Amino acid sequence: MRGIACVIDATTLPDVVPLGADEVVLTDEVADVSLITTHRHSYIEIIYFKEGHGHQVIDDVCYEIAPGTVTILLPHNIHEIIPDSGSRIVQRRCAFDPSLLMKATGSLNAYEELFPSYSDPCPIFRVGESDRERVEHLFDEVKAAAEGQAFGTMSASFVAMRLLVWVLRNQDSTSAVMVRERTSSLVFWRALHYLFSHAGEKKLDLAWLARHFHFDDKAFQDFVFDHFDMAFRALLSEARANRAASLLLAFPELQITAIGSLAGYSSDATFFRSFGKRFDLSPREFRERYLFRTTPISPAAVPCALTNDVLFHVYCNYQDDLKIAEVAERFGVSDQQLNRECRSYLGISFGELLSLVRVEVAKGLLGATNRPLEVVAKQSGFSSPKSLSQAFRKRMDCTPAEYRKALKALREETG
């Protein structure tokens, strides 16, 4: 069982398949964590160790695990957990795809902005007694929000952001005890972090990394092969496919081909081939399958940016003589398309939307001022008092004058 709002077996988190667009996976109070062998994944994972002792290896550095230890694992950190023999480790964890960061901030580069360098944040630290309550509370909040997801809201992912920010702000607290230092070269890990956070850069290749990080490309290739069991080219291709996957989920309004380019692919053909190889799905199929996987919203109910922009435009310009043709042209669509968008996302036509906004404005003016109907009509964007009355009657079941009178009577009554 997997998805928002459920507690899952700690060992079944997916590797190849990223988490869905709105998906926050919580594994709550998993007791008796046994050895979790070396692995990596494309999602961000926050683990809080509640009880027990052991060791955790992250990117070739071994740290001590003790109650109060918090770990943040970035995509493709290579890690394992080794409990001390006889020790019972109890942990809580929270995982989500980087696409969530993109959606929450609206930025394509959210991940690299939040994690600009390899050592930032420190992957593991320990919190004091007083802060432990706070961490537990944050996990509880994510859980509660996830349980409220029956409403189809997105708050679990946003509450998970609060947990993440708390971790980022507290990463400077007492670091966990390092048990064994890194035996491999730090610069290689830095280069890997760069690779996974900047996969969208077209210039990125082995030669560029070697120049930028001043290392021998042959040695780096060996390093990649040792730790990832694949050639550098394959790893780069995987990093780009992952970035494309996150973009597909975070920006549903972006064209597929635009995403290929933003993920660093030089051509559509390379994009489709490499993506298909990693996920066994075309980018389009992937988006269909994983976008709103956990929140059952029919595709028709997903609004596009168009309608929001139209709505905003109407709200800002209701006083003008807005013509559907002009608005459609402004947003680069046909009249029919605009009407269809309005109908499918708002349930009303463009004309009805316009009338609805104007009636709302007129209602306000009628209540707030003594301006004659001609002026109210003009100020709320109606061409004449007659068209105001017609639209008003249709929505409010009374005339503007009746509405004003009733409102006035009410005010007098209540002082």
Place this chain on the structure above:
Amino acid sequence: MRTALQSHAHFEFLLIMKGEGLLLLDGREYALRPGSLCFIRPFDLYEVLVESGHSLRLYQCCFDWTFSGRAGALPAPQKRAIDDLFAIPRVLQLKNGRRTEAVHLMQSMVEEGAQVDRYTDLMTRSYTLSLYDLYRQEAYASNKGKGEVVACAE
């Protein structure tokens, strides 16, 4: 005493902390008392009335309908924001637990604003969205959840 008649282009939540008053909105009057949570839509004209000599303490939270300042960033809530724009009850009376939660969210937002760093924006959005969710859940949880309407023009 009454506030100036207002209208603006953003959404707004008002959470009453202390005192009593009236909200004049949409031809109705709603009683305001501690725990009242009001939802103001863009371009609503509204007034808050407080008896002279009395005071009303409240939290105010303003946001635009993209929540994130970017159209399309949050498809689902936007859709619902639009749905709700014309249907949602306008004033809720929050009960103990929910009230504490709403106060906590408002207070957290205020605290965020006091110490700005690169995460503040993300945190503020997060709190706003949680408040909006809380409002929606309460609004739909029961039809009786509506604020007390003391008078109605319609």
